[in-house]
Amino acid sequence: MADSFIAEARREQIIKACIDTLEEIGYANISLTKIARKAKISTGLISYHFSDKADLINHTLIYLISKQLDFISEKVVHKNTATEQLLAFIDSSLIYQETNPNNNIALIEIVFNAQTPDKVAYYRIPDEEEDHLYTMLKDILIEGKRNKEFTRDFDTDVVAIMIQGAISESMLKSMNRFTFDYRAELNKMVMNMIK
Amino acid sequence: MADSFIAEARREQIIKACIDTLEEIGYANISLTKIARKAKISTGLISYHFSDKADLINHTLIYLISKQLDFISEKVVHKNTATEQLLAFIDSSLIYQETNPNNNIALIEIVFNAQTPDKVAYYRIPDEEEDHLYTMLKDILIEGKRNKEFTRDFDTDVVAIMIQGAISESMLKSMNRFTFDYRAELNKMVMNMIK
């Protein structure tokens, strides 16, 4: 296998087929045969571009995480105050989930199923350093406390966890069930906690 | 198969072996052979007591949900005010997770992997009625608003989702990372939102 443009395009095609297949049938039912069928290529071609199934899943995970991180940080980076950054973080997180449902489902399927080479599921790895979204959110909260935008006494870890929980839960409980503006209400509750 | 006491005890033994096996190797790697090995019985015996693998997983899910619900509602039911009930709900949820880690891991493994007969993953079913814990939490919030214990203007769905999110996220981010009292801090933040 060479690192050509063709190879790179093919790898992305396979990754996208992997994402859509995960969304359709879930991690427990996925196989290289089904991913190949979705991508309309032969099974051997997947093995040619990825060393094995775990390698494909790993690259898919990296792809999904970076897409989400890029989208959210792009919205946050243009804001000047911690308050604006926090609202941008929440809004863009909810928007990303609404506009990329397949990516979100695939991310959940991988995180709650795939395992590292030493057989530990990703969702059970307690590595805070590696969770860039969590770090971004916590840094915003720390900066807001430091410069006195957020005047209440609160723990940045707990509030960060609550916000992340509210964002991920909101996707699981299908949004369309709510008639009101979940986004606005969530923003209000967060401000109650910190300002 | 008869509905004898022996059969019932055997079924629970198999369910418990299923839970421990799920915790050890995860849903993606589980098989009837491995569950049988953990329970120190033959594979055929599982098929004798459960119609198929999906049936065993289903019974395990029901077992896990009812254990958790029983534990939490037992703590809540003795409290008289909505405030006390809410704190009991949060505390007992966190305590249950800390004291029954295997049950929690197994529950996550099933909810994020197992599928209904029509191939829909449990975590993607938007059935609010069936989520008794969510209903209990929301009812507490509604009652607190009604009797003016909770004086702030808030949406019960959003706050219920935030609390559930904070509880489930707290288990994923390994608790022992925090030096402070997560429970007390979470209680404080919730009160900031509603009182």
Add this chain to the structure above:
DNA sequence: ATAATTTTTGATTAAACAATCAAAAATTTA
């Protein structure tokens, strides 16, 4: 104690799977 019933075993079967590979096709280089 004997018969009837329930429970358990472990071998067997057929299906699905990941990974390999020789050969063919397509593309790039000379």
Add this chain to the structure above:
DNA sequence: TAAATTTTTGATTGTTTAATCAAAAATTAT
């Protein structure tokens, strides 16, 4: 164009799996 390289196919191999079943063991009823 011709040779070299990269890309792709699809058949094959060896495992693992869920489920079945005949026979044995254990339990219960008569």
